[in-house]
Amino acid sequence: MKEQSLKKRKIKKTKKIFVLDTSVLLFDNNSLYSFQEHDIVIPIVVLEELDKFKKGNDVINYTAREVIRELDKLTEDRLFAEGVSLGEGRGKLLIYIHKKRSELVEKTFSAHIPDHQVIAAADLLRQEHPNQPVIIVSKDINLRMKAKSVGILAEDYETVRVSDFETLTSNIKIIENVDKEIIAKFYYDVNGVSHEELKFIETPKRYEYFVFRNGSTSALAIFNPVKKIFERANRINAYGIEPRNAEQTFALDILTRDEIKLVGITGKAGTGKTLIALASALHQKKKYSQIYLARPIVPLSNKDIGYLPGDIKSKIDPYMQPLWDNLNVIKNKFAQDSQEYKRIQEMIQQEKLIISPLAYIRGRSLENIFFIVDEAQNLTPHEVKTIITRAGERTKMVFCGDIFQIDTPYLDYRSNGLAVMIEKMKGQDIFAHINLVKGERSELAELASNLL
Numbered sequence: 001m002k003e004q005s006l007k008k009r010k011i012k013k014t015k016k017i018f019v020l021d022t023s024v025l026l027f028d029n030n031s032l033y034s035f036q037e038h039d040i041v042i043p044i045v046v047l048e049e050l051d052k053f054k055k056g057n058d059v060i061n062y063t064a065r066e067v068i069r070e071l072d073k074l075t076e077d078r079l080f081a082e083g084v085s086l087g088e089g090r091g092k093l094l095i096y097i098h099k100k101r102s103e104l105v106e107k108t109f110s111a112h113i114p115d116h117q118v119i120a121a122a123d124l125l126r127q128e129h130p131n132q133p134v135i136i137v138s139k140d141i142n143l144r145m146k147a148k149s150v151g152i153l154a155e156d157y158e159t160v161r162v163s164d165f166e167t168l169t170s171n172i173k174i175i176e177n178v179d180k181e182i183i184a185k186f187y188y189d190v191n192g193v194s195h196e197e198l199k200f201i202e203t204p205k206r207y208e209y210f211v212f213r214n215g216s217t218s219a220l221a222i223f224n225p226v227k228k229i230f231e232r233a234n235r236i237n238a239y240g241i242e243p244r245n246a247e248q249t250f251a252l253d254i255l256t257r258d259e260i261k262l263v264g265i266t267g268k269a270g271t272g273k274t275l276i277a278l279a280s281a282l283h284q285k286k287k288y289s290q291i292y293l294a295r296p297i298v299p300l301s302n303k304d305i306g307y308l309p310g311d312i313k314s315k316i317d318p319y320m321q322p323l324w325d326n327l328n329v330i331k332n333k334f335a336q337d338s339q340e341y342k343r344i345q346e347m348i349q350q351e352k353l354i355i356s357p358l359a360y361i362r363g364r365s366l367e368n369i370f371f372i373v374d375e376a377q378n379l380t381p382h383e384v385k386t387i388i389t390r391a392g393e394r395t396k397m398v399f400c401g402d403i404f405q406i407d408t409p410y411l412d413y414r415s416n417g418l419a420v421m422i423e424k425m426k427g428q429d430i431f432a433h434i435n436l437v438k439g440e441r442s443e444l445a446e447l448a449s450n451l452l
Contacts, residue, residue: 015091016133017041019122021115022049023139023410024157027380029066032086032093034159039083039091039132043121045114047071047095063382071095096121108150115143122152139410160381162414162423168266168403171209171435172246175201178212186212186219192229193221207260207432209233209250220249225429226259239340240333241279247436248272254432255280255398258287262388263398264376264422267436270445273400274374275326281370281398282330282344282353288370288394291347293323294358295374296383323355323374358387367392376418377401378408384417 016038024031025046032040053064071079074093078084083094101111102120109116118136126134136147136154147154162168178198185193195204204210206225211218220233233253235243243249247267254260255277265273274293281291327344334340347353358373373379373387376399384399391397401418413419425431439445 014131014133015039016135017125017129019043019096019118019125019134019136020046021118021136021138021140021143022046022053023143024137025050025067026053026060026063027139027157027410027415028160028382029063029070031157031159032070033090034157035091037089037091040086040093041096041121041125042071042093043118044095044097045117045121049114060383062386063380096125098124100124104150109146115140115146118143119147119150119152122147123150126152139415158415160415160420162419164423167423167426167433168413168419169435171437172211172250173208174211174213176213178214180214180217183212183214183217183219186221186230186232192224192227192231194229198230204230206427206429207254209246209434211246220246222250222253236280236283238276238279238283239330241275241330243276244272245438247434247438248276251276251434251436252280254434255396256284257432259430260432261391261396261430262425262428263396263431264418264425264433265398265400265436266403266418266422266433268402268439269405270439271436273402273436274323274372275329277372277398277400278326279330281372284370285347285352288396289368290351291353291370291372292361292366293327293353293355293372293374294361295320295323296358296376296378320355320357327353327355361387361390364390365392366390366395366397368394370396370398372398372400374400375407376421377403377406377413377416378411379417380411381415381417381420384421388421 018035018038019041020031021043025042028034050064050068053061054068055061074084074086079093080095080097083092086093098117098121102123104123105111105116105120109119111117111120118138122134122136133153136144136152137157138144138154139157144154144156182193182197195201201210204223206223208223210221210223210230212221221230222233223229224231233250235249236252236256238252238256243252251265254263263277265277267273278291278293281288281293285291331341331344344353369392371391376384378401379387388397399418399421403413403416403419406412406416422433426433
């Protein structure tokens with residue numbers, strides 16, 4: 001038993017060699033500094049892949065350029081020989097050039113595919129360093145499976161990953177048998193209800209949502225962490241859109257609170273995430289100089305939109321149509337000759353209301369803007385950070401998405417930018433998150449969402 005314990009301890013202390021592929025570097029441009037004392041190897045083919053991504057205005061192109069710049073800072077002859085140190089307490093970084101062929105890979109795979117060249121590099125490295133574990137780190141599931149099929153260790157990059165999944169799904173607390181006098185107080189006392197009067201709720205979270213009930217009597221409330229009180233969640237008619245359930249009522253309430261600058265709205269298709277966000281923006285249009293509604297372009301088959309026929313407008317329009325559909329739902333609540341309908345038309349013409357691909361905000365400072373990001377689950381954590389750091393004074397940012405409906409190949413429900421943002425931001429006084437559960441698009445849509 002003692003010998004086994006000593007062996008385990010020795011394995012844990014062994015310095016590892018991590019072979020990074022392109023997907024890791026594009027997912028997190030700081031990934032070079034995430035492996036503690038272990039050594040990092042980047043196969044030369046990865047530099048070739050980064051070169052393909054460096055041109056363009058999308059966030060992924062920016063990330064590729066950042067990684068290339070960081071590598072350039074470390075560039076020395078030793079980077080391609082024995083490697084260079086990444087700093088105190090960290091291992092070395094080596095750009096690996098194949099000095100011979102990997103017979104294992106050539107017997108199994110086509111040698112000219114970049115993924116297979118990464119596997120070949122790992123195979124040659126483990127031959128050169130028989131006493132060190134060599135591990136491929138990739139966001140590409142297929143690459144990891146191929147590596148494992150030939151006996152090479154491979155794992156996902158999990159440094160940026162949600163650890164507390166309940167953060168993403170926790171919703172509304174229903175408290176039964178609350179004193180009717182306390183419930184009534186939510187309706188007549190503008191100062192709300194103090195925590196002292198609701199002592200049975202031990203530690204309410206920031207902007208936590210409650211339904212207080214006593215028989216047929218009830219009140220919807222939100223805990224305000226700044227005032228330390230429970231406040232009534234008001235039912236708001238936002239530019240013709242009325243909440244259809246308690247979740248939507250809470251969503252509209254937090255979206256119209258000036259003190260909350262960042263909002264995350266999650267939920268499956270048909271729960272009203274984007275519609276509620278857009279309606280609340282129009283409801284508060286006088287507070288902001290502009291309403292900006294954007295979404296990332298995730299092309300089919302992971303191809304660039306350049307593959308599509310037509311000019312740039314005709315390429316982009318299909319991706320933006322769902323946002324126009326939401327706006328049309330709101331417009332159709334009013335007659336065409338009504339002031340509300342005309343006002344929306346004027347806002348579009350005067351560019352007070354803009355619907356655009358997310359990539360087009362590059363280089364902008366977003367000041368006094370109500371900014372809505374749709375389909376945010378298709379963004380990496382770095383992309384979400386890049387967007388939020390553009391927020392200027394008096395700007396509110398809203399990120400909407402379904403963390404289980406991801407269209408990009410290297411993200412999942414725990415590593416996408418929306419999920420990571422929600423976990424990292426929880427507990428901040430200017431952030432709130434609501435998870436919408438009940439579908440309100442139609443009875444048919446709700447049935448399909450639940451059963452199919």
